[in-house]
Each structure stands twice: as structure tokens, then as C-alpha cells.
């Protein structure tokens with residue numbers, strides 16, 4: 150698997166009536182890459198993924214997945230992808246193994262190969278010792294791991310994970326990402342994942358930030374943070390007002406108080422701190438240096454925090470739902 154794009158998208162659009170969910174996106178994902186779609190609720194991530202998985206039709210544009218056209222070669226695409234969607238779809242009255250067998254039979258996998266893959270996959274997602282347990286006895290994290298295992302059963306070239314950790318507690322979220330990382334070590338696979346958790350996007354080789362149906366920027370998490378530039382240096386001093394004044398006079402910096410700390414933005418925050426101690430001429434009680442986060446990146450490219458957009462999206466989604474019920 151070299152020299153080909155696992156996912157290749159040009160001018161992709163999707164409208165649901167008046168709602169333009171995806172507004173003409175371009176995207177290339179290299180084979181073996183872990184690519185993240187990051188954005189608030191309603192940004193269009195699920196819609197885009199559904200088109201790539203051949204579940205929804207595009208209104209315009211084109212896309213290939215694993216070298217096949219998602220509109221004209223659906224069966225070829227489907228054989229080569231695994232999908233794990235937000236809504237749980239494992240059957241809770243069946244055991245872990247029965248769920249996998251049922252899925253493999255649906256895919257027409259030969260019996261012997263299926264038995265082998267079930268063993269491998271259960272091992273991979275850490276459920277080998279629970280294979281005969283009914284899924285209704287599983288925790289949320291175990292169910293999600295089983296879903297991921299099922300998505301991997303037929304050894305797909307590209308695995309789509311739509312919000313794989315939504316609704317899970319932080320500890321379980323972390324363990325799911327450990328499994329995803331382990332999976333990449335073991336298999337030659339491209340992973341396309343959506344999330345609206347900024348911290349999770351850090352696991353990806355590259356991410357695209359999607360907002361209101363558009364890709365606003367795409368790059369490695371590190372490059373995105375570097376583009377935003379400045380670090381945040383926060384200090385607690387014996388006199389904040391004087392500190393703010395001196396930061397302006399002596400360093401030419403505009404400072405403001407955030408969360409009870411005098412805060413400035415400077416490139417190379419760690420190198421700035423010794424100068425600050427030497428030249429501020431005030432007792433500094435505490436100091437913290439924060440590198441730009443993906444939250445800052447999102448803010449820089451959209452003018453809003455992801456939390457703001459979620460509140461706005463939530464309200465408009467609610468209004469749409471109310472209108473639909475009338």
C-alpha cells in the first residue's frame with residue numbers, strides 16, 4: 150500500500166434541503182496516516198464521513214477511498230473499509246464472539262478465516278477473556294472496543310471512526326486511544342477519525358479543522374500550533390497593576406488579567422521567563438508558560454472557541470428539530 154491516497158476528495162458538497170452540511174471540501178489522506186476531522190457538533194464531519202463510507206450521496210464533487218470511487222464503485226469501497234459510528238450497533242443480547250461472527254457472515258467471510266480473525270481481533274481490543282460474555286454486561290468502553298474490533302474484522306485498508314469516544318469517561322477515552330495506537334503498530338491501516346475533543350486530535354498525524362461545512366485549515370497538530378505562534382506566560386505578582394504597566398513599558402507587551410493571573414502572549418515563552426524575572430523589578434510569586442493548544446488554533450481560525458460554537462450549534466439544531474416537529 151504505497152503511492153496512493155487512501156482518501157482523495159475534491160469539491161465535495163452535501164445539502165439537506167436548505168442546510169448545506171458540507172460546502173465543497175478538498176482533502177487528501179495518505180496511506181497509513183491517522184487523519185482527524187475536528188470540529189464542533191453540526192460542522193459536517195459525520196456527513197462527510199457518511200459520503201466516504203458510501204452511506205450518503207454527495208450533492209456535488211468527487212471522492213475515492215482505497216482507490217475506488219464512492220459513488221460509482223460502492224461495493225469495492227465497502228469491502229475495503231471498516232466503520233464505527235457514533236450510535237452503538239452491537240447486539241447486547243449476543244456475546245462478544247457472536248456479534249463478531251454475525252458480522253463476518255454478513256461480509257461473507259470464509260468460516261476458517263473468520264474464526265482466525267475473531268481470535269486476533271478480540272485479542273487486539275483486549276476482550277479475549279470476555280468472548281463468551283453477553284454484551285449487555287459490558288461497560289461503555291468495552292462495548293466501544295468491541296465495535297472497533299468489529300470494524301476491523303475483515304482487515305479493512307481504511308478504518309473510519311466517528312467520535313469513537315463520545316459519551317465515555319476520560320479514563321476510558323484514554324484507553325480507547327491506547328488501543329487505536331496499538332492497532333496502528335500491528336496493522337498497515339489508514340485511520341480516519343472524527344472528534345470534537347481537542348485533546349484527542351493530538352493523537353493524529355494530521356488534522357483538518359471543520360467548521361460550518363468547510364475545512365478551515367489542515368496540517369499536523371504541531372504545525373497548526375506553531376502557526377498560531379505565541380506562548381502564553383501568566384504570572385502572579387505582588388502588584389498586578391504595576392506588573393501590567395511595566396510589561397508595557399519595559400517589554401512592549403500588552404498584558405491582561407485572566408483567571409487572576411497577569412497574562413501576556415510571547416513567542417518563545419520559556420526563554421522569556423528569565424528576562425521577566427531579571428527586568429520586571431517586582432516579586433513574582435508564580436509563573437506558568439502555556440504552549441498554544443488546538444483550542445487556540447481553533448480560536449485563531451474561526452474567531453470562536455469550540456465550546457462557543459457548540460452552544461450556538463446546539464441552539465440552532467434544537468430550533469431545527471422543533472421546526473421539523475411542527
Ligand SMILES: Nc1ncnc2c1ncn2[C@@H]1O[C@H](COP(=O)(O)OP(=O)(O)OP(=O)(O)O)[C@@H](O)[C@H]1O
Pocket residue numbers: 165168169170188189190191192193194195196197345466
Ligand atoms: N439527515 C439529515 N437531514 C437534515 N439535516 C441533516 C441531516 N444530517 C445532518 N444534517 C445537518 O447537517 C449539518 C451537519 O451535520 P453533521 O452530523 O454532519 O455534523 P457533525 O460535525 O458530524 O456533528 P456531530 O459532531 O454532532 O456529529 C447539521 O446542521 C445537521 O443538522
